[in-house]
Amino acid sequence: MTKLILKNKFVFLLISVLFSVTVNAQTNIFNTWRISNLIGFRDLNEYSMVAMGEDHWGYMLILNHDGTFISRNLPECGNDFSRNVSGSFMLVDDSHIRFILKKTSYSSLNKNDNSESEATVDLGIFYIYKEANSIRLIKSNGILQDDKDKMLYNEMMDSFNWKLYDFVWENTKGKSREEIVKDYFDHSGKVNFSNCKVVISKKETYGQVILVQQKDNFYFVIYDDFKKKVSLAYPRQ
Numbered sequence: 001m002t003k004l005i006l007k008n009k010f011v012f013l014l015i016s017v018l019f020s021v022t023v024n025a026q027t028n029i030f031n032t033w034r035i036s037n038l039i040g041f042r043d044l045n046e047y048s049m050v051a052m053g054e055d056h057w058g059y060m061l062i063l064n065h066d067g068t069f070i071s072r073n074l075p076e077c078g079n080d081f082s083r084n085v086s087g088s089f090m091l092v093d094d095s096h097i098r099f100i101l102k103k104t105s106y107s108s109l110n111k112n113d114n115s116e117s118e119a120t121v122d123l124g125i126f127y128i129y130k131e132a133n134s135i136r137l138i139k140s141n142g143i144l145q146d147d148k149d150k151m152l153y154n155e156m157m158d159s160f161n162w163k164l165y166d167f168v169w170e171n172t173k174g175k176s177r178e179e180i181v182k183d184y185f186d187h188s189g190k191v192n193f194s195n196c197k198v199v200i201s202k203k204e205t206y207g208q209v210i211l212v213q214q215k216d217n218f219y220f221v222i223y224d225d226f227k228k229k230v231s232l233a234y235p236r237q
Helices: 002-024 144-159 177-188
Strands: 032-035 046-051 059-063 068-073 081-093 096-108 115-130 135-140 165-167 197-204 207-214 217-224 229-235
Touching (some): 177 197, 177 217
Antiparallel strands (some): 032 046, 059 068, 081 096, 096 115, 165 229, 207 217, 217 229
């Protein structure tokens, strides 16, 4: 029953991710966006953006049809400084975009603080993931299947609710995620760890949630690092 429930959840989430990939191909990326941070100002692995509305605040990203981009902070009441980042971008395919930083500048009311620099920096490839009302740009190796897997794993982790599960705890001396899971599987005899891989983990207040994949089957394993105990999550009947 545990395998059936997790497998059904996997199928549902996989369909959701595949639907998003299909929608991505139809996304018009050439637009003016409100974005979560300046592109290239910090080495971030993810940005979130929505189409710019009438309310101009936060940060802006303009993607032009000529392959150039401008990213800057939007003025607010009492805001006396401006950061600007510009460069070029290339659509690698329908689901990936690459940014090349070329110029950064900073200006304020105090002209002594103003600065400008030019340097060509490859910011890398980002996966274009469209949600209901926004787009996420996620650092990528450019391999679509890896991006789809990553999004599936994150969706599964976000859907996990420990209150819907029962646990049978066992002691463990494992240090790494793989050691902890292998220790539990070997002692419980529930799953053959040699056919599994740990795909993602997440720290929560109640413990570390570890997602384990065995072909099309997925398992949630919870590790209590304070008590050094580990358990498979069993869906309640």
